[in-house]
Amino acid sequence: EVQLVESGGGLVQPGGSRRLSCAASGYTFSDNWMSWVRQALGKGLEWVATIKPDGSQTFYVDSVKGRFTISRDNAKNSLFLQMNSLRDEDSASYYCVNGMTAGAYWGQGTRVTVSS
Amino acid sequence: QSALTQPPSASGSPGQSVTISCTGSTSDIGNYKYVSWYQQHPGKAPKLILYEVTRRPSGVPDRFSGSKSGTTASLTVSGLQAEDEGDYYCSSYADGTKLLFGGGTKLTVL
Numbered sequence: 001e002v003q004l005v006e007s008g009g010g011l012v013q014p015g016g017s018r019r020l021s022c023a024a025s026g027y028t029f030s031d032n033w034m035s036w037v038r039q040a041l042g043k044g045l046e047w048v049a050t051i052k053p054d055g056s057q058t059f060y061v062d063s064v065k066g067r068f069t070i071s072r073d074n075a076k077n078s079l080f081l082q083m084n085s086l087r088d089e090d091s092a093s094y095y096c097v098n099g100m101t102a103g104a105y106w107g108q109g110t111r112v113t114v115s116s
Numbered sequence: 117q118s119a120l121t122q123p124p125s126a127s128g129s130p131g132q133s134v135t136i137s138c139t140g141s142t143s144d145i146g147n148y149k150y151v152s153w154y155q156q157h158p159g160k161a162p163k164l165i166l167y168e169v170t171r172r173p174s175g176v177p178d179r180f181s182g183s184k185s186g187t188t189a190s191l192t193v194s195g196l197q198a199e200d201e202g203d204y205y206c207s208s209y210a211d212g213t214k215l216l217f218g219g220g221t222k223l224t225v226l
Contacts, residue, residue: 035215037217044119044205044217044218044220045154045162045205045207045217045220046119046217047207047214047215047216047217050215059213059214061214095161095162100209100215101150101152101167101168101207101209101215102150102152102164102167102168103152103154103162103164104164104167104173106161106162106163107161108161109161
């Protein structure tokens with residue numbers, strides 16, 4: 001059974017940093033593109049970032065470029081999102097997603113709240 | 117780049133069909149076959165119900181179908197059932213490096 005389990009969410013002050021993690025199991029993690037998608041409370045989905053299977057290329061939504069970094073550790077079947085210079089508008093549930101154009105598997109999400 | 121445009125709401129009675137549109141541009145829907153649709157129930161993670169415009173993942177009923185014409189994609193739910201009620205989001209690959217989502221459509225089964 002495929003499982004994606006996010007962790008690392010919480011309350012952070014504006015301008016602060018947070019690192020999200022996603023532990024994958026049940027499939028060959030190293031063969032798959034991986035993405036982060038976020039959803040503010042009561043709002044729609046927003047793609048945040050994607051990384052190629054070997055980690056050689058990354059893609060970001062314009063609003064997080066230069067602030068967020070997506071990375072992966074294929075040996076540990078793990079995906080990460082380093083978030084720096086956090087803003088109020090980054091408050092959301094962050095989902096780890098298998099794939100980019102068609103996310104067949106999603107984690108349960110981890111909530112990040114940016115507030116003073 | 118702006119999100120894809122979906123109607124905020126749609127509704128239908130049990131057994132009826134309903135179609136939800138998703139309008140983009142030549143930079144996204146109009147230029148790629150990578151259009152997907154997701155269903156989301158309250159408090160749950162989204163679930164993929166269609167990908168590459170018309171393809172259904174294993175386990176998704178054939179009541180869900182998709183199409184695309186120009187810069188607009190559509191999701192049709194036939195034979196509406198109570199459990200189809202929820203939020204539906206379209207997505208499209210864009211500009212060769214991005215993914216766009218629609219704003220979401222709340223489907224109500226009357």
